[in-house]
Amino acid sequence: MKPVRFILLSSVILSCVAVAVGVTAQRDAAKTVNDTKTQANRNPVDAQDAFSPYVDQDGNISLPEDYKQKWSHLGSWAVAKKPGETVHEMHDVYTQPQTISDFNKTGQFPDGTVLVKEVRKTQSDRLTTGHAAWSADIKIWFVMIKDHKERFKNNDHWGDGWGWALFEAKDPTKNVSAGYDTSCIACHTPVADSDWVYAYGYPDLKRSKR
Ligand code: HEC
Secondary structure, three states, X not given: OOHHHHHHHHHHHHHHHHHHHHHHHHHHXXXXXXXXXXXXXXXXXXXXXXXXXXXXXXXXXXOOOOHHHHOEEEEEEEEEOOOOOOEEEEEEEEEOHHHHHHHHHHOOOOOOOEEEEEEEEEEEEEEOOEEEEEEEEEEEEEEEEEOOOOOOOXXXXXXXXXXXXXXXXXXXXXXXXXXXXXXXXXXXXXXXXXXXXXXXXXXXOOOOOO
């Protein structure tokens, strides 16, 4: 083969290979975009905002189902009606495992933090340890969800940087709070300085003591 023809032929072959590689790369890129789209379609909330699996596009809050199995226990409150009386409710507070380390790094609850307060009835008796009260059936759950971006300004369950909800044991699918202004905020004003959270009750959070 003459040198000129050889060079011509080689460059034709090379361009064909280049075109083929280009087409494959484009096809792969299109496939990735399609895969991402399919995932997004499966979860409309993620597509919109990627904010929280417990909040829909309108700001409706649902009770996390697996907090007990997968989350961290922040602390417990043993509540009696009067000093010296038997504890009549146990309040156990849970959050995602990441909350504690993030809070201890930044001093803030990260966006999407969920605090679940599970309220249980108690039983009590004189045991070998002393007069003991222990947790019995669940009565209600209080839920707070951190929102750094004020996403749901027109929704009564959102305000002061949090979403606020209340669920009863008889129907855990329904938020029965009348709105955070009516049902929640007054009782949380004593802790307005710690982002409306009774943080001094949670020993793993680095915070100012009471
Ligand atoms: C009667 C007063 C009162 C009302 C009303 C109230 N809270 Fe609380 N809440 C408290 C107190 C006090 C604590 C901590 C001590 C305890 O549980 O005994 C607390 C703790 C919590 C916690 C655990 C995190 C934290 O702040 O320490 C959540 C979550 C919570 N409340 C959500 C709510 C929501 C949501 C509402 C409204 C639907 C609400 N609360 C209404 C008094 C109240």
